Amino acid sequence: MIYPVSADELLQRITSQPEDGNIWLVIITPTQDHEDLVNDLYDTLGIFIEGSIDALSGSRGLDSLLEALNRSEASYSILAGFKSWGASDWQKLDRLRSRLMRRRGACMILDNYESNLLFRNAPNLASWIGPRVYPFTYGTELLTEEEQQSRLQSFQQWSGQTDAEVIALAETQSLPSDPEYGEWLVLLGRGDLIER
């Protein structure tokens, strides 16, 4: 059994987390997709969650990242750029885990090699992350026509509303901020109506 997540599911998971939960997760995806994923998450999370978001890089080393995390007032951080990190960097992050406090939390975007380094050398951090390790592949968010219809039906059942009613609410900026509505509008081809 493999449970890759789609972008929508990632969004749902992060938005379902409590606002001051300090919940961290790991997204595993090939290195070539890291930049796109950081940008996509930054844009979409910014719409759906309360509080500010920042995207921080580990490319300048651990001390620099820790400093950036301490200075940042964002409630959620997207972290990537761990290519240059070796075992000793992850070991140090593990020792300094008490300093990793984000109001809402953070996601770390890693490839397979970087994940292996983290889980080998940072057992305390790994324990803290727990089950929240999600493989992600671009393209898995594309549903078939049948899957899209099924998804739309489940939204209609959940809310008791029709597609037309949801569009009308979105046009008058009266739509609740639940992430389900965002996905609903995207499936209807009306992603243009998504706003904070």
Add this chain to the structure above:
Amino acid sequence: MSERLQRFRKMMAAFEGAADPAKALEQGYYVHAPGKLLVDQIVNRIALRPASSHLLVGGIGTGKTTQLLMAQRQLQEIEDIAAYYLDVSTYTDIRNLKPGLLIAILGMELCGFLTESEKAPFQQEIVAIEQSAYGYPSSRSEEQLLRNLITPWNEGLLTMKPSFTGQNILEEAVCKIWKFCSEDYSIKYVFIFDGLDRSQDLKCFSELIRSDLQFMTSIGMGVILVGPSAFLYSMPKNDDRDLTDNLYYQPCFDVERDIESHKFFSNVLRTRLLNVDFIDQKAIDKLILYSGGVLRDLIKLAETSVEEVYASGDDALEIRHIEKAAYGLGRNKLFGISELELDLLRKSIENNQFAIGSPESISLVTSGRVLEYRYPGTRYAVHPVLRAQLQASVKAA
């Protein structure tokens, strides 16, 4: 925000205390298990003999920090005891463990107890403590500096490259301020040092507690310390066991074979479940089983299972949500594992046996991939979520 989203966020908030044990205590989620937790033993022994030292070791996620914080609360309730909790990792990178480190931190804390007027007669001591902690300029001659015989700035104990050599001066300074602070002999002070369990240098850890713990108890202070679990398996000399007055080991809870442990875990979950209709006993039992008796894994599995319910559009927690969360935790534990360790795990599952002694076996235990139980009997078991992953991969093959 929909009522559903609000409801699920509230449910998850009840479990997110795994990130911050202090928060979990404040929110009233602490569940006491008489006879199962070491906090009672530690507190009772300190109550009888405040100037004593106590070392607590245990696996990752077994609840050590929670117990230390609880010990602080319970000690504070004793009329003549004042207890202080300090996380060493917030002061410095514990890679730089060196004798005197804890004394320097203690010294900085004691200086913080003094009012401005009280500090006046201790200026020399305060400078000595600060320089011990953060470094001091060299007092060697310019000629020697020019010849590069020594580095011009001596790094302190809390800085990156400690080359501290003035422990006697530090101890004298701390002793003087300590005597002033504890002038009122009716109050006994206990300091609780957390964070050293993440240290990987066991030799340095040994030297640190040999030096610093003995100093602290010699001046009449109580000390509770957390250490790395590998210390227990790798103690090079028998007399390392005598480095503290009391050594405690917090094992995992054998939820499979000990009904009281199972009840304790069930209570931990029920204390946090806001809606009892959300989960039935079968699901609770499944969560407990998959936790392997590791408290943090129980909380994390429960929290992620709630998230699975939300993500799948359901309204009640079912076994399939727990299976998915357990799969994620199992995958986490497979990352970074060496071939030798994997082989050991497979053999352990096949033969139902595990012997601790080799570096790989110790690594498996200290990383929480193999769990050690001490009650009702000593045994080792591959973490249930990892067992499920490995057994599934064998079937698939």
